[in-house]
Structure formats: C-alpha cells, structure tokens
Amino acid sequence: MFLKYCLKDSVPVTGLCPQAGSYGVQDSLRRGFSSVKNELLPSHPLELSEKNFQLNQDKMNFNTLRNIQGLHAPLKLQMEYRAARQIQRLPFLPSSNLALDTLRGSDDSIGFEDILNDPVQSELMGDPHIMTEYKLGVL
Amino acid sequence: TEEQCWGTWGKNIKCVCFYRNALLEADINKLGFSSPAARKTGTTICGVVYKDGVVLGADTRATEGMVVADKNCSKIHYISPNIYCCGAGTAADTEMTTQIISSNLELHSLSTGRLPRVTTANRMLKQMLFRYQGYIGAALVLGGVDCNGPHLYSIYPHGSTDKLPYVTMGSGSLAAMAVFEDRYRPNMEEEEAKRLVRDAIAAGIFNDLGSGSNIDLCVITKGKVDYLRPHDMANKKGVRTGSYRYKHGTTGVLTKAVTPLNLEVVEESVQTMDTS
Numbered sequence: 001m002f003l004k005y006c007l008k009d010s011v012p013v014t015g016l017c018p019q020a021g022s023y024g025v026q027d028s029l030r031r032g033f034s035s036v037k038n039e040l041l042p043s044h045p046l047e048l049s050e051k052n053f054q055l056n057q058d059k060m061n062f063n064t065l066r067n068i069q070g071l072h073a074p075l076k077l078q079m080e081y082r083a084a085r086q087i088q089r090l091p092f093l094p095s096s097n098l099a100l101d102t103l104r105g106s107d108d109s110i111g112f113e114d115i116l117n118d119p120v121q122s123e124l125m126g127d128p129h130i131m132t133e134y135k136l137g138v139l
Numbered sequence: 140t141e142e143q144c145w146g147t148w149g150k151n152i153k154c155v156c157f158y159r160n161a162l163l164e165a166d167i168n169k170l171g172f173s174s175p176a177a178r179k180t181g182t183t184i185c186g187v188v189y190k191d192g193v194v195l196g197a198d199t200r201a202t203e204g205m206v207v208a209d210k211n212c213s214k215i216h217y218i219s220p221n222i223y224c225c226g227a228g229t230a231a232d233t234e235m236t237t238q239i240i241s242s243n244l245e246l247h248s249l250s251t252g253r254l255p256r257v258t259t260a261n262r263m264l265k266q267m268l269f270r271y272q273g274y275i276g277a278a279l280v281l282g283g284v285d286c287n288g289p290h291l292y293s294i295y296p297h298g299s300t301d302k303l304p305y306v307t308m309g310s311g312s313l314a315a316m317a318v319f320e321d322r323y324r325p326n327m328e329e330e331e332a333k334r335l336v337r338d339a340i341a342a343g344i345f346n347d348l349g350s351g352s353n354i355d356l357c358v359i360t361k362g363k364v365d366y367l368r369p370h371d372m373a374n375k376k377g378v379r380t381g382s383y384r385y386k387h388g389t390t391g392v393l394t395k396a397v398t399p400l401n402l403e404v405v406e407e408s409v410q411t412m413d414t415s
Binding site (some may be wrong): 027033035044045046049053108109110111112113 | 272
C-alpha cells in the first residue's frame with residue numbers, strides 16, 4: 001500500500017513503451033536510457049515531490065483562499081490562470097509566460113527552474129512548418 | 140545532483156539525468172570505478188553578535204576527499220549590502236544557494252523599497268532547504284544588521300534554524316565553540332569580538348584536518364561592512380632556502396665524437412594550402 005504512493009503512474013500500462021519516440025521504440029538520444037524499474041519507481045526520493053511541487057503549492061493556496069474568502073475567490077483565480085495559460089506564441093517557439101508568472105507572483109523570484117533547463121536555451125526545436133501545419137489542421 | 144547536470148541534452152534533461160545517474164551509480168562499482176566525490180568545504184565557520192553589529196569568520200580550505208582542492212577559497216558570501224553568509228558543506232551547494240537567495244532578496248527589496256532584513260533571508264533559506272529535504276548540503280551562518288539591530292542565524296541542511304548570539308558550523312565547529320563558550324560575553328567591543336572570532340577559527344584550523352589556511356573576517360555594522368580577506372594568514376607556505384639545480388659544468392666532458400649525416404635531396408614537391 002505504501003508502494004502506491006511511490007509509483008509514478010497509478011495505472012501502469014504493460015506492453016506500451018512510455019518513452020516511445022517517433023518509431024514506437026525507446027528514443028535513447030532524446031529521452032535517455034530506459035529500464036522497467038525507472039518507468040515504475042522514481043529514481044530519486046525527491047522526484048515525485050519536485051514534479052508535483054507547483055501543483056501542491058497551488059492546491060494549498062487555493063484551499064486557504066477558499067477558507068478565508070469563500071468559493072468564488074479560487075474559482076475566479078483558476079479561470080484567470082486558464083486564460084493566461086492560453087497566451088502562447090507559435091507552436092515551435094518557447095513562451096515567456098509573463099501573464100501566468102505575474103498572476104502566480106513568481107515574476108519577482110528566481111529558482112533553479114530559471115537557471116537549469118531553461119526552455120529558451122533548449123537545443124531541440126520542432127520543425128516550424130510541420131508544427132504550424134499540424135496546429136492549423138492542414139497536415 | 141541537479142547542479143552537476145549542467146548538461147546540453149535538451150528538453151527532458153532532469154529526467155534523463157536522474158535515470159543516467161541512477162544507472163551509473165548502480166553499475167559503476169561493478170566495473171571497479173568510483174564515482175567522483177563532491178568537493179566539500181570541511182570547514183570552520185562562526186559568527187558572534189557584539190555591541191554595534193556582527194562579526195563573521197571562516198577558514199579558507201576546500202577539500203575533495205583527503206586532498207586539499209583549494210587553499211584559499213572564499214566562504215563568506217554576499218547576500219545583500221547589509222547581510223553576509225558563511226557556508227559549510229558541499230561547496231557548489233552553498234555557492235548556488237547563497238547566490239539564488241541573494242538574487243531573490245534583491246528583487247524583494249526592489250519591490251518593497253526597503254533594505255532587506257536578516258529574518259527574510261533566513262526564512263527564504265530555510266524554506267528552500269526544507270523543500271529539498273537535506274539533499275542540498277549547505278550549512279550556513281547568516282549574519283547582518285538591519286533596522287531592528289544585529290542578527291545572527293545558523294541554518295542546517297535540513298532546514299532548521301537557530302537564532303543565537305554566537306554560532307559555529309562545519310567540521311571544526313566543536314573546536315571553535317569551545318573558544319566561544321570560554322570567552323564570549325554580551326556587548327563586546329569591536330576589537331575584542333574580532334580577536335575572539337579569530338581565535339575560534341584558529342582553533343578550528345589547528346585542531347581539525349578539514350579546516351586550514353587563512354582566516355577571513357567580515358565585520359558588519361549599521362551602514363558599513365569590513366570584508367577582511369585575509370585577516371590573518373595563519374599558515375604561510377615555507378620558502379625554499381636553496382636551489383637544487385645543478386650548475387653548468389658539474390658534469391665533466393671526457394671525449395667528444397661528431398658523425399655528420401650526409402643526406403641528399405631526392406625529390407621536392409610543393410603543395411599549396413587551400414586558403415580560399
């Protein structure tokens with residue numbers, strides 16, 4: 001029972017490679033090495049905690065807000081978050097998410113996510129033509 | 140650790156590095172290699188509150204296992220104009236943590252329009268260290284003077300903090316604490332406080348293998364910071380008294396035989412470089 005909280009997916013799907021790349025096999029170049037243990041169990045004790053950190057913070061804040069100001073407050077805020085999340089550039093360009101950051105209050109703080117693995121400095125980029133065609137439904 | 144993976148692998152770098160590191164750690168011992176040790180600052184750091192402010196002290200040795208990696212590293216980090224922080228533990232962790240908190244505190248103080256308080260820095264540090272559950276190996280001594288007077292905090296890697304008039308951290312903390320417990324008294328003068336911190340760090344340097352070299356001091360008062368690096372060179376490297384080089388003519392030449400090699404040019408071809 002305790003293991004349930006340690007597993008990464010609550011419903012492990014067998015026979016399907018979760019790290020599948022373009023040909024249905026493990027994409028070692030982009031996703032790294034694979035092993036069954038790594039798919040099911042976290043490879044670092046903090047992996048799950050860090051992956052869900054922002055979500056848990058938001059949940060806690062919304063709960064507090066609901067208790068203090070009533071149900072309307074978190075509902076309004078969540079609506080604004082959804083609207084801000086939709087402001088994006090073209091599909092292959094990274095977005096600064098300025099509106100979302102301002103709403104969250106993280107526009108005046110720096111964390112590891114701003115220094116390491118900055119999406120602006122990623123070496124990978126999707127093919128612009130293909131991605132816009134896919135988004136417009138022309139492909 | 141995350142900081143070690145400043146990799147160039149693109150999107151899923153965090154996941155890739157977790158998997159790769161886990162796989163390597165599991166198999167590397169079977170092949171007979173050992174993974175590289177993180178550079179630690181086996182250290183003596185301490186701080187004391189005196190009449191007008193705070194005195195922070197640190198040694199300057201950084202060790203990598205049993206080898207001294209840096210004979211003169213700087214362990215007193217800048218947080219804000221009125222707040223400085225000494226760091227013990229993994230060198231990269233203390234460096235990055237203090238830099239991130241310094242940036243956050245600068246943004247915060249620009250937003251409030253006031254000089255930052257030491258307790259703000261303390262809370263930011265403890266919340267970050269607790270979030271990473273002790274995996275960030277940074278033990279810090281945070282000191283500064285703000286609108287409420289001088290403050291001194293010690294922050295442990297798991298996120299607990301203590302607010303005290305005198306603190307020591309690092310592998311030499313027991314030696315330094317012995318000196319403090321003997322000679323500390325409240326509301327000291329500046330010279331006496333500097334002497335006390337210097338003696339505490341010296342106790343750590345001479346009695347602990349992980350600490351050594353020089354003593355750095357940082358005196359923070361209202362409106363003024365004295366960063367004394369080095370305050371005291373407790374361990375000077377010796378000077379060689381003589382030269383061990385052999386003088387010219389030491390080895391006598393008995394006979395000399397010269398054999399010229401007659402080479403004739405057979406073929407000569409010129410290949411120009413493609414400098415277009």
